[in-house]
Each structure stands twice: as C-alpha cells, then as structure tokens.
Amino acid sequence: MQNNAAKSALIEAGRWVSQKGWVPATGGNFSIKTETGFVVTASGYDKGHLASEHFLELNQQGEITAGSGKPSAETALHLKLYQLQPDTECVLHTHSVAATVLSRFIKGDTLSIQGYEMQKSLRGVRSHEDALKIAIFDNDQDIDRLAELVAQRHQSEPVVHGVLIRGHGLYAMGNSVAETRRHIEGLEFLFACELERIKLESAL
Numbered sequence: 001m002q003n004n005a006a007k008s009a010l011i012e013a014g015r016w017v018s019q020k021g022w023v024p025a026t027g028g029n030f031s032i033k034t035e036t037g038f039v040v041t042a043s044g045y046d047k048g049h050l051a052s053e054h055f056l057e058l059n060q061q062g063e064i065t066a067g068s069g070k071p072s073a074e075t076a077l078h079l080k081l082y083q084l085q086p087d088t089e090c091v092l093h094t095h096s097v098a099a100t101v102l103s104r105f106i107k108g109d110t111l112s113i114q115g116y117e118m119q120k121s122l123r124g125v126r127s128h129e130d131a132l133k134i135a136i137f138d139n140d141q142d143i144d145r146l147a148e149l150v151a152q153r154h155q156s157e158p159v160v161h162g163v164l165i166r167g168h169g170l171y172a173m174g175n176s177v178a179e180t181r182r183h184i185e186g187l188e189f190l191f192a193c194e195l196e197r198i199k200l201e202s203a204l
C-alpha cells in the first residue's frame with residue numbers, strides 16, 4: 001500500500017477500535033506494510049484521533065525514513081510479525097478489557113478456545129470444533145526481548161491471527177487491513193465470551 005493510503009486506513013481503523021473501547025487513553029498502536037517497509041503510529045497519542053502527522057515511515061529493517069516524533073514504543077513487535085509471516089499486511093494492537101483480563105486469568109502460555117461458531121471469523125478456521133490456540137506472552141518492557149520470544153515460539157507454533165501479551169493486550173495481524181480488523185473483532189468477541197463463561201461457571 002502507498003504511504004498516504006496506509007495512513008488513511010490506520011486513521012479510520014483507529015476511529016473504529018476507539019469507538020469499540022479497545023484503545024483507552026494512549027493505548028494501542030497500528031501499522032501497515034508499504035512498498036518500502038511499513039508505516040507505524042507515533043508514540044503517545046490517542047489512537048482514536050490520529051492525523052497524518054501521527055505516523056512514521058520505516059524501512060524493512062525498522063529504520064525511520066520519514067516522519068517526526070518517536071515511533072511506537074512497540075515497533076519492534078510489528079517488525080517481527082511482518083518478518084515472521086510475510087503475507088501479513090497490517091498489524092493492529094489493542095488494549096481491550098477482555099484481552100487484558102483474560103490473558104492474566106490464564107496462567108499458562110496458551111489460550112485455547114473451542115465451541116464457538118465465531119471462531120470461523122478467523123482465517124483458516126472451518127469449525128467450532130477446532131481448538132483455536134492463541135499464544136500468551138508475559139508482558140515485558142523490553143520489546144526486543146518480547147519480540148524474540150514471539151519469534152522463538154513461532155518456530156513450533158506459527159502465529160497466524162495474533163498473540164496476547166499478559167495484562168497488556170492483543171496483537172492482531174492479517175493479509176489486509178480488512179482481515180486484521182475482522183480478526184480483532186472475532187477474537188474480541190471470543191475473549192468476551194470466554195470471560196462470561198468463566199464468571200458464570202465460577203458462580204455455580
């Protein structure tokens with residue numbers, strides 16, 4: 001995608017995720033692959049009110065080629081997801097309540113979801129009977145180290161739709177902006193269902 005089109009698509013995606021309540025305060029960050037690298041949101045802004053000056057252009061090595069301010073503090077994770085899955089065109093990171101709480105509640109390194117028709121909103125999922133597995137990583141302020149853990153895990157369990165960062169949020173990816181948005185929406189629905197199910201079952 002061309003740089004200006006990428007920024008417009010991310011401004012629109014930001015409005016949408018903000019309206020959903022999935023990027024409170026200055027949480028979240030977004031990127032889209034371009035012909036020369038990728039465009040990423042600048043750090044520290046409200047992602048529901050982005051303008052074209054709130055983006056930086058980076059090359060395929062993650063070096064800044066245009067734009068002012070600081071790129072997202074989590075840029076290294078975006079870069080890593082593009083490197084791991086070359087068909088990824090867009091990465092959207094959100095901080096929803098459901099993703100934040102569920103990733104803390106699950107103590108292991110995987111969220112396993114089964115039994116929901118909405119699993120089929122995710123690329124390649126054909127049945128509610130499939131076990132959908134989303135990798136969970138402990139939060140880390142060292143994003144390079146976190147990105148390296150994601151890369152290691154990808155060798156045995158390829159990251160397809162996204163990953164959860166514990167107590168932090170969701171990184172969703174897709175082969176277009178539309179697919180990444182669909183993956184966020186589908187995953188958020190599933191996270192909310194799982195939280196409700198856990199609460200109901202613990203009340204019994």
Ligand SMILES: CSCCC(=O)C(=O)COP(=O)(O)O
Pocket residue numbers: 025026027028029041042043044045071072073074093
């Ligand atoms: C209060 S948000 C804390 C940082 C974070 O997790 C995030 O997603 C936003 O960071 P950025 O540098 O991309 O604005």
Ligand SMILES: [Zn+2]
Pocket residue numbers: 027028029074093095168169
């Ligand atoms: Zn974040």
